Amino acid sequence: MNGGTGRVEIARSRRQLMLVACSGAIGTFASLALPMALGRAIDGNGLALAVGLIAVSIASDLFDSFATTAYAANAAARLRHALIRQILSVSPHRLLGFPTGDLVSRVSGQASEAAQADFSRISLALGVLPPVGSLIVLSIMDWRLGVAFLAGVGGVTLVLRSFSRRAEQASAGYQVAQSGIAARLTEAMTGARTIAAAGTYEAERERVLRPLEELRAQGMRMWQVLARSTAQGAVVGPLVLVVVMAAGGLLLASHDLTPGDLFAAGRYAVIGAGLGALTGVLGGLARARSATSRINAVLQVPPLSYGTLSLPDGPGRLEFDGVSVDGVLRGVTFAVPGGSSAAVVGRSGSGKSVLAFLAARLRDPDGGTVLLDGVPLPSVSEGELRRAVGCAFEKPVLLGGTVSDAIGLGREHVGATRAATAVHAHDFVVRLPHGYDTPLADAPMSGGEAQRLGLARAWDASRLLVLDDATSSLDMVTEMRIGEALLAASRTRLIITHRITTAERADLVVWLDGGTVRAVGSHAALWDEPAYRAVFQ
C-alpha cells in the first residue's frame, strides 16, 4: 500500500514539474518577445500585443514563484522521510563511513538542495534563452548591433577580471582574527566552573576579546578592497548599453531602424549582458547534483532484512555456529545455555564488539549462523526478535522527549519506572528537576547515568540480553548491585567486559583472541593460563 501511494505521489510530482517547466518556458519566450513588441507599440502599432505579453509573463512569474517553492518543499520532505527510514533500517556498521554530522547535513541542508535539482535543470535550460536569444535578435535586426554588443561585453569582462584575488587575501586575515576569538571562547567555556568559582568573568571576557581590534582592522581592509571593485563596476556598468545605443542611433539616423527598434535594441543589450548570471545557475545545478548523489549514496545501502518466523518456546539458548566476519572474526563457534550468563573477554581489537552486534543482530555475519533457540536470527520477524533480544552499549545514545520516553521508546511492553528501578537508575532519575518527565535536554548525565538508562531500555528483553561494555562507567557498588539484579533475571546474558569481577561472576567465559575463540570455560579454569590473565592487565 505504501508503495502504491508513493507511486501516485511521484506521478503527481512529475505532473507538477511539467507544469512548472511549461509555465517557465512560456514566460521566458514572452519576456524575450516583449522588447520587440514594445518597440512596435512605440512606433504606433500593436499595443495590445505588448500588454498581452506583459500579462503572460506576470502570470508565469506568479505561478512559478508559488509552484517552485511548494514543489521543492514536498520533494525535500519526501527525500528526508526516505533518508531517515533508511538510516533506521540498515546495519549501523554500514554507515560507519558517514559521521553523524555528515548524515544530518544530508537530511537537513542537502535534501533541500537535491530537491532543487529538477528546477536547476529547467532554469538552466530556460536561462540560456534570454541572453542568447537577445544576441540573435539583435543580429537579425542589424548585424552591426550584434557586433557592437559583443564589443561592449568584451570590454566589461576585461575590466572586471582583475579584482577577485585581492578580496580573497583580505578575507583570509579576517578569518584568522575571528578564529582567534572563537578558540579563546571555547577554551574559556571549558573552564566554566573554575571561572565561576573564581569570579573572573570580566577578566576572561576581555581576554577572549583581545583579538577584536585586529578583527576590526582586517574588516576595514575588506571594505576598502570592496570599495575599489565597486567603483570599477560603476564605471563599466552602462558600457554595453551605451555602445549598442550608439550603434543603433547611427542606424536610426540612416533610417535603418525606427525609434521603437532602437528602444528594443537597448533592452536586448541589457538582457544579453545578463549572461553572467547563468554561472550562478550552473553553480546551483552542480550543488544540486552533488547533493543528489550524496543522498543516493545513503539510500543505496542494502537494509537489514527480517524474516517472518516466530521463536519457539525456549529459554533463550544462544548459539554461534562457524561465524565469521571478514577481517574480524573467523569460525567462531560456541553456545550459551538458556538462562545462563557468558562473559566475552579479549584484548581490544579481538572482535568483542562485533560479536555483540552479531548476537543482537545489528549486523549479519559474512559466514556461519547465529541462532536463538535454534532459529537463525535473520529468519525471525522484527517485532519478535527485538522483543526477545535487548542490547545495551558502552556509550548509549538516548532518544526521546523525556527520560521516561528514552526508556520506553514507544514500546507498550516496557515500563519505564520498573526498568529504571531494576538497574538502579530510579534514584538519580527522581532527583532530576521533573523526575521521569524531565526533558532529556535538561538532564545532562554522566557516563554512568546514561549507561544505566541504556540498560533500563534493554531490560525488558524476554530471552537474551547483550551488554557491550555497558557498565564500564559505573562505580563498583552500583555495578555489583546491577550484577546481582542480572543474576536474578532469568534471561541469557552475553556480557562483553574488561572487568575481571564480571568474568568471575559469569557462568561461562568466551575468550576471544585475534578474531577466533581461544577457549570457552569458567573463569576459574582459565585463570591458570598466563595468556588469559594477561587479557586483564
Added chain:
Amino acid sequence: MTPIAFGVLHLRRGAVLRFLLWSLPEALPAAMLGVAVARSVDHFLAGRSLVGLAWLAAIIPVSLCSAVGARQVLRGLGEMVEPMRDELVRRVVGSSLARALDGQADDGAVARLTRQVEIVRDSFAGLLMVTRDFVVGVVGVLLGLLALSPWVMLFVGPPFLLGVAGFVASLGLSARRQRAAVLAEERLAATASTVVAGARDAIACGASGHAAAMVAGPIEDQAAAERALSWTAVVRTLCFAVGGWLPLIALLMAVPWLTGRGLTPGEVLGGLTYVLFGLQPAMRKLMGGLGGAGLRYTVTLGRLLEQRVTPPAAVKGAGTRLEARHVTFAYGPHSEPVFRDLSLAVGEGAHLAVIGPSGIGKSTLAMVLCGLRHPSSGEVVVADRVLIPQEAYVFSATVRENLAYLRPGADDALLNAAAAAVGAGTLVEELGGLDAVVEPGRLSAGQRQLIALARAYLSSAPIVILDEATCHLDPATEAVAEQAFARRPGGLIVIAHRLSSALRAKRILVLDGAGAQLGDHAGLLERSALYRELISSLAHEPPGSPRSGSASPSWSGSVTGGSGPSPD
C-alpha cells in the same frame, strides 16, 4: 531590543553623513540616462548624428563621477558596519561565557560567533546598500523625469508608489514566515541529529518506527513552513506587477495623448527608459535585498539578541570558616533532594573528604558549599574559598599567567615555590619556565591538573575545595599534592576519587541517596553500611584490574562520568 533598533543605535553619525553625501553623485547616471536617450534619439532623427553620439557618450564621464562616490560610500559603509559587528561579538562572547558559567550546555557558541555574526554583518551592509540604492535610483529617476516632462510622472508615479507600498506592507508577514521556516529547519536538524546518532540504539530496541516518527513531525512542519513561505513570493510578484509593469503599460497607452501635448518621440523613449532601466531594476533590487538580506538580518540578529548577557553575580565569600546549616538541595521543585538536612563546618586546620558512588551529587555539594548553587533550604556561610574542579582549566597563555590566575602579581619565587610544593615543579621546567606559552591541547589531563593545583595553592583563600582535582594523577603524585594542601594554612575539602585520599582526611562525609553521614574512619566503619561496602568493594578489586592503570582502585568509575546530574 528589535534587530532594526539595534542596527540603528550602532550607526555613527559621521559615517552615516559620509555615506549619504557620497551617494549624491551616484544619482547622476540614473537621472541622466533617460534624458540622454531622449535627446540623442531626437538628434539622430533630425540627422545630427554627432550630437546624438555626444549625448550618449556623456553617460560615461557621469558614471566615472559616480564611481568616485561609490568608493567613498563603501568606506562609509565599513565605518557603519564594523562597530556594530564589534558590539555583536562582545555580546556573543559575553552571553556564551555567562551561559557556560551558569552551567548551561551550549554547543552553538562558535557557530554564533563565526557564522551568525558574519551573516548579520553581511546582511546589515546589504540592507543599508540596497535601501540606499533604491532611494538613489528613485531620486535619480524622479529628477530625470522632471527634467524630461512632468506629464510622464502622472502616469508612472501612482502605480509605482502603489506597488512599493504594497511590498513594504507585506514585509512583516514575510519576516514572520521566514522566521518560522528557519525555526522549523533548526528543529528538524536538531531532531534528526539525535535520531541519526541513535540509529543503532533504536534498531537494537526495535524502536525504528518510533524513532522515524520522532523526525516525521519536524519534516512535515518544515515543508509546511516552506509552502507558507511560497505565498509571500506570490505577493511580492504581484507587487512587482503593479509597481514595475503597470507604469510601463500606462505610459504606452498614454503615448497618443502625450504626443498631443508636444512630447517628442525621443522624450517618449526617454520616459520608457526610466521605467524599464531605472524603476524596474531599483524595485527588483529592493525586493531581493529586503526579502533576502533584510529577512536574514532580522531573523539571525533577532536570535542573537535573545541570548541575554547576564553576567554572573560573583560570589566572593569572606572569612575563614565555611559552614553549612541544615542544607537541603534539589534540582527542581518536583525532584528528590540530592542531599537533605546536611550540616558541616570547615575551618582552620580541617581536612574533610567526601565520598560516595558516582552520580550521587558530590560535585553538586561542592558547588553549593562554594555558593555557586543556592540550597533549597538551609543556609550556607560561604568562606573565602577556591574551587578546583575535575576538569582543570588551563588557557593559552604563559605559564606565569596560568599560575598567577588567582593571585595576580605574585613574584617568581612564590610561583616556583607553589609549583614545587604541589609537585608541578618538574612540569614547569619541562614547559620551558614561567614565560613559556602553554598550549592546553598538548598537555595531558594530569599535567593540566598539576597547573590548576599550583594555582589553587597560591590563592590567598583560606579554604580549598578539590573536586576530584587529582583524578588524573597517579596515586603517588596525588599524595604529594594533597599533603601539600593539608600543610597549607586554612581548611581543605577533598571530593575524593580514591580510597587512599579519603583515608588521609581527618573526617569523612559519606553521601548516598538516603542521607549523609559524617565521621572518622573507625566511626563510619561502624555506622555506615555504604562506607563498609565501598571499602570492601575497593579492597577486593583485584590488583590486576585493567581500569586502575594506577595501583590504587577508585570508585568513581570512568574519569569522565564522575559526578552527579550537575553540569560538570
